[in-house]
Amino acid sequence: xxxxxxxxxxxxxxxxxxxxxxxxxxxxxxxxxxxxxxxxxxxxxxxxxxxxxxxxxxxxxxxxxxxxxxxxxxxxxxxxxxxxxxxxxxxxxxxxxxxx
Amino acid sequence: xxxxxxxxxxxxxxxxxxxxxxxxxxxxxxxxxxxxxxxxxxxxxxxxxxxxxxxxxxxxxxxxxxxxxxxxxxxxxxxxxxxxxxxxxxxxxxxxxxxxxxxxxxxxxxxxxxxxxxxxxxxxxxxxxxxxxxxxxxxxxxxxxxxxxxxxxxxxxxxxxxxxxxxxxxxxxxxxxxxxxxxxxxxxxxxxxxxxxxxxxxxxxxxxxxxxxxxxxxxxxxxxxxxxxxxxxxxxxxxxxxxxxxxxxxxxxxxxxxxxxxxxxxxxxxxxxxxxxxxxxxxxxxxxxxxxxxxxxxxxxxxxxxxxxxxxxxxxxxxxxxxxxxxxxxxxxxxxxxxxxxxxxxxxxxxxxxxxxxxxxxxxxxxxxxxxxxxxxxxxxxxxxxxxxxxxxxxxxxxxxxxxxxxxxxxxxxxxxxxxxxxxxxxxxxxxxxxxx
Numbered sequence: 001x002x003x004x005x006x007x008x009x010x011x012x013x014x015x016x017x018x019x020x021x022x023x024x025x026x027x028x029x030x031x032x033x034x035x036x037x038x039x040x041x042x043x044x045x046x047x048x049x050x051x052x053x054x055x056x057x058x059x060x061x062x063x064x065x066x067x068x069x070x071x072x073x074x075x076x077x078x079x080x081x082x083x084x085x086x087x088x089x090x091x092x093x094x095x096x097x098x099x100x
Numbered sequence: 101x102x103x104x105x106x107x108x109x110x111x112x113x114x115x116x117x118x119x120x121x122x123x124x125x126x127x128x129x130x131x132x133x134x135x136x137x138x139x140x141x142x143x144x145x146x147x148x149x150x151x152x153x154x155x156x157x158x159x160x161x162x163x164x165x166x167x168x169x170x171x172x173x174x175x176x177x178x179x180x181x182x183x184x185x186x187x188x189x190x191x192x193x194x195x196x197x198x199x200x201x202x203x204x205x206x207x208x209x210x211x212x213x214x215x216x217x218x219x220x221x222x223x224x225x226x227x228x229x230x231x232x233x234x235x236x237x238x239x240x241x242x243x244x245x246x247x248x249x250x251x252x253x254x255x256x257x258x259x260x261x262x263x264x265x266x267x268x269x270x271x272x273x274x275x276x277x278x279x280x281x282x283x284x285x286x287x288x289x290x291x292x293x294x295x296x297x298x299x300x301x302x303x304x305x306x307x308x309x310x311x312x313x314x315x316x317x318x319x320x321x322x323x324x325x326x327x328x329x330x331x332x333x334x335x336x337x338x339x340x341x342x343x344x345x346x347x348x349x350x351x352x353x354x355x356x357x358x359x360x361x362x363x364x365x366x367x368x369x370x371x372x373x374x375x376x377x378x379x380x381x382x383x384x385x386x387x388x389x390x391x392x393x394x395x396x397x398x399x400x401x402x403x404x405x406x407x408x409x410x411x412x413x414x415x416x417x418x419x420x421x422x423x424x425x426x427x428x429x430x431x432x433x434x435x436x437x438x439x440x441x442x443x444x445x446x447x448x449x450x451x452x453x454x455x456x457x458x459x460x461x462x463x464x465x466x467x468x469x470x471x472x473x474x475x476x477x478x479x480x481x482x483x484x485x486x487x488x489x490x491x492x493x494x495x496x497x498x499x500x501x502x503x504x505x506x507x508x509x510x511x512x513x514x515x516x517x518x519x520x521x522x523x524x525x526x527x528x529x530x531x532x533x534x535x536x537x
Binding site for chain 1: 303312375446453455
């Protein structure tokens with residue numbers, strides 16, 4: 001289990017409102033893996049995002065499914081607050097901020 | 101900014117009936133105006149006009165707001181419902197008494213007006229018991245909570261004024277003049293509907309359009325101005341003032357919504373989600389109708405020189421149509437395509453997400469169809485207002501027919517969102533890496 005593998009798994013978690021995966025959106029602040037443990041820190045596009053607990057639940061479920069033997073430590077934070085500059089180009093294209 | 105906790109929100113089965121009943125009120129208003137005759141243009145207080153206005157405001161927009169407050173209050177503002185059973189009972193009163201009240205107004209049946217109004221007032225009282233707790237009026241202030249709290253106070257004042265009239269058609273020992281009707285109408289439109297829409301949009305517009313780099317600057321000024329002008333201006337209008345005072349009131353009433361419009365435009369222009377969906381388009385359209393409403397409000401305030409004998413209500417009717425059907429109605433149609441899909445997703449798919457394939461919120465409704473409904477609705481309102489302003493009954497009826505058709509389609513799309521099995525076959529499929537969607 002590597003951070004790259006975890007990130008790939010998290011690309012399967014979508015923000016249901018924007019329909020963009022959370023890695024592309026830059027909502028994954030940190031991934032750490034060590035000794036069968038995975039620690040992931042995520043955020044939402046806004047502290048007022050109504051999907052915060054849903055995103056948390058989805059991320060947790062996906063991690064448990066992909067790494068059933070791993071101990072999952074998942075944190076939802078709003079510090080620092082997400083900005084659109086954290087998103088990957090593909091997400092910016094999807095949002096219409098840059099040309100495809 | 102408020103943090104949301106949708107897990108506190110009311111069940112879908114409680115909120116959905118309100119959201120589905122709302123288009124029926126707008127549909128009734130459209131059908132009433134589609135069958136207008138010359139009397140509709142001759143007097144704003146013609147029974148058909150009064151019935152249509154109450155169908156749209158109490159039956160349509162207020163019903164939608166009731167459902168939205170039951171949902172958004174606990175989820176967004178940290179309040180709670182006193183009792184879900186009370187809310188369900190309130191819906192029963194509302195669903196029965198509002199159509200009866202509209203019918204009584206149309207027939208100008210004073211006895212049934214009183215009976216039905218009793219039901220409407222009971223519904224409002226039951227609503228307020230839950231709404232005050234849901235909005236959390238005693239908690240620390242946020243912009244949205246402050247707007248909704250003020251709007252609830254204005255609802256009480258507006259309904260109290262109305263209910264003193266229905267049994268005797270007099271206001272205490274004074275006759276109900278056009279000025280008194282105007283005061284009542286403005287407290288309801290600007291004080292109740294306006295403040296609610298403005299407050300909710302300060303929450304929803306930045307959220308749905310991913311606005312980060314700009315904060316609203318004029319929210320408190322717009323609130324103070326709108327509250328003051330709706331209350332004081334409404335009371336002044338009730339004294340049947342002269343032209344200069346009417347113009348001053350119209351100008352004062354325009355200030356709050358104008359400040360809010362500036363805030364909304366600033367927020368929308370700074371959005372990170374550049375592709376406008378139906379809610380974003382509706383917000384722009386709604387702002388356009390607000391501008392038309394402000395202009396027509398000033399025209400109406402001028403009064404006699406712009407009125408002709410047989411069509412003395414034409415500008416007033418156009419003004420009301422732009423304000424109620426355009427500004428408020430379009431805002432509601434657009435936001436309904438956000439609120440209901442979100443509720444359906446949250447209550448139906450939240451627990452499946454991450455464990456299997458689930459639809460995205462955009463998969464729950466068809467944005468192109470919703471946009472078509474929005475344009476038809478806006479076109480209907482525009483034609484309706486043009487027909488009224490030009491005193492052309494044919495254009496007015498065509499506009500009302502188009503509006504009624506659009507509202508029927510809106511109801512159909514909301515029903516589809518609620519009852520259709522979205523991607524049901526995909527929900528049970530096993531999860532694969534990178535294939536959650």
